[in-house]
Amino acid sequence: MSETASELEELRAALAAAEGRAAVAEADLAQARAVVSTSEAMIAALKLEIALLKRDKYGRSAERAARLIDQLELQLEELVADAAEDKAQAEQAAEKTTTVAGFDRRKPVKKAFPDHLPRERVVVEAPTACTCCGSGRIVKMGEDITETLEVIPRQWKVIQTVREKFTCRACEKISQPPAPFHPVPRGWAGPSLLAMIIFEKYGQHQPLNRQAERYTREGVELSLSTLADQVGAVTALLEPLQALIEAHVLAAERLHGDDTTVPLLARGGTKTARLWTYVRDDRPFSGTAPPAVVFKFSRDRAGEHPFGHLRGWQGILQADAYAGYNQLYQSDRSPGSVLPSLCWSHARRKFFELADVEGNIRKGKSPKDISPIAFEAVKRIDALFEIERNIKGLGPTARLEARQRLSMPLVEDLERWLRGERAKLSKHAKVAKAIDYLMSPAHWPGFTRFLEDGRVCLTNNAAERSLRGVALGRKSWLFAGSERGGQRAAAMYTLIGTAKLNDIDPQAWLAEVIARISEMPVSQLPELLPWNWKQPADRPAEAA
Incomplete structure (x- = not known):
């Protein structure tokens, strides 16, 4: 029996040793996974940082630049989550054994939380005696503070403005202060609430029915018709400010113009309407x-x-080659013809689609299908973009001098080369159509306008950027309910888009504008324009 017991103890010891080795191996594997996933996250972060730095330095030089950054950001998000998960699993595995060597994970440098956020101080109860010897003679020598960012759910409140009545014992007259001011007639909503409704609808593309559903979940029932009534009233309230912005835009000598599709509710379905944009930058x-x-x-x-839209305006219009603008370019137009300046990004895109090796491979096409003429054209046009990046921000005179010295020889050489290649091609060739778009007698003067005026940009990207939010919004609000609704959306896009161009918070600006505009004389309305407005948080510092 003693031998059997001894053998059993040996087996138990061997099993325990095997389990220990298995635990160590499992911990080692978990930590190895954590190291790998952390390294992958670091690589993705560096790739994203490089892409952002290139964009800041060189601009959006490639058709896939914005898409690439979006992909890198998504990849980084997933890899960081993977790394955190693997790190947690490694720590759990390490708790089962004390023989596993740790590793240092490179943690991202956390930015300090903004100073304007309120701080809630939670003091951990201090010990009453020394944790080592038990003595009560302990003295505070300092403290360590750990900051945790937390959010409090949105709080609704009802402001009760009490107006007391007084009666005069001498004359029996009743006195009472006037009723409080509301931004809109018979209004019930405060300026901040109105600004939130407007900005969420037109700035965040949240239709009113979705807003109403969310408010109901938060304990405040506001019907769709009630919200729509406020939107209409605020649109009318802000109309004078929208008119001032339009007058400022049409005072420019050069504009960017573009348009995009907007589904419009019609009998039996929807029809395709248009939203036009005109940018002064x-x-x-x-x-x-x-x-x-x-x-x-x-x-x-x-x-x-x-x-x-541009009746009475004269200047340089940067746009695509849409024939609808041709009426503006007529010589007998009053007060004068508009000079077209066409977008090189549009011309480049037609060549790029034929020279995009990766894109064609993804579509299942052979690399042999890539057009060498289109590939060479993209390279030559990119040389023009490189010059533009280096002179961005310079005055018109300096820009014009650099273009005539550096860009003009490249454009002349590009013209000669394209005309020579076009003579060898059939009119049915895809690359021939791209060449014809650029070299058309009706288009070429517009493409070379930038060589004659230092104010002109090489592209119409400013207008395309202004329409980006509309393109995203189409997926949320589905369609404009009526022509009046489309016009109302255009007015609100004007206000919000201008605020964003001037780097101010659209919702905060709208809240103050709604609160003040009714009481301001017309002569003082320019004070409320986005570029004249300062956020309340900036004013005390300025006064100090």
Whole structure:
């Protein structure tokens, strides 16, 4: 029996040793996974940082630049989550054994939380005696503070404005202060609430029905019709400010113009309407005028719409080669013809689609299908973009001098080369169509306008950026309910888009504008324009 007991103890010891080795191996594997996933996250973070630095330095030089950054950000998000998960599993495995060597995980440098956030101090109860010897003679020598960012769910409140009544014992008259001011007639909502409704609908693309559902979950029932009534009233309230922004935009000597589709609710379904944008942005040539944007809505894309939008305006219009703008370019137009300046990004894109090796491979096409002419054209056009990056922000005179010295020889050489290649191609060739778009007698003067005026940009990207939010919003609000609704959306996009161009918080700005505009004389309304407005948090510091 003693031998059997001894053998049993040996087996138990061997099993325990095997389990220990298995635990160590499991811990080693978990930590190895954590190291690998952490390294992958570091690599993804560096790739994203490089892509962002390139974009800041060189601009959006490639068609896939924005898409690449979005992909890198998503990849980084997933890899960091993987690394955190593997790290937690490694720590859990390490708790089962004390023989596993640790590793140092490179932690990202955490930015300090903003100073304007309120701090809630929670003091951990101090010991009454020494944890080592038990003595009560302990003295505080300092403290360590760990900051945790927390959020409090949105709080709704009802402001009760009490107006006391007084009666005079001498004359029997009743006195009472006037009723409180509301931004809209018969209003019940405060300026901040109105600004939130407007910004979420037009700035965050949250339709009113979704807002109403969320407010109900938060304990405040507001019907769709109630919210819509406030939107209409605020639109009318802000109309004078929208008119000031439009006047500022149309005072420019150079504008960016573009349009995009908007589904419009119609009988039996939807029809395709249009939202037009006109952007004033003089910053690329160191202009001092504030940037601004105006949106317009129309039921279709007829050329009469841009002609009417820019009635009375004369200058340089940077746009694509849409024929609807041709009425503006007529020599007998009053007060004068508009000079077209066409977008090189549009021309480059037509070549790029034929020279995109990766894109064609993804579509299942052979690399042999890549057009060498298109590939060479992209390289030559990219040389022009490189020059533009280096002169961005310079004055018109310096920009024009650099273009005539550096860009003009490249453009002349590009023209000769493209005309020579085009003569060898069939009119049915895809690359021939791209060449014809650029070299058309009707288009070429517009493409070379930048060689004659230092204020002109090489691309129409400013207008395309202004429409980016609309393109995202289409997926949320589905369609404009009516023509009036489309016009109302255009007015709100004008206000919010201009605020964003001037780097201010649209919702905070709208809240103050709604609160003040009714009491301000017309002569003081320019004080409320985005470029003249300062956030309340900035004012005390300025006064000090």
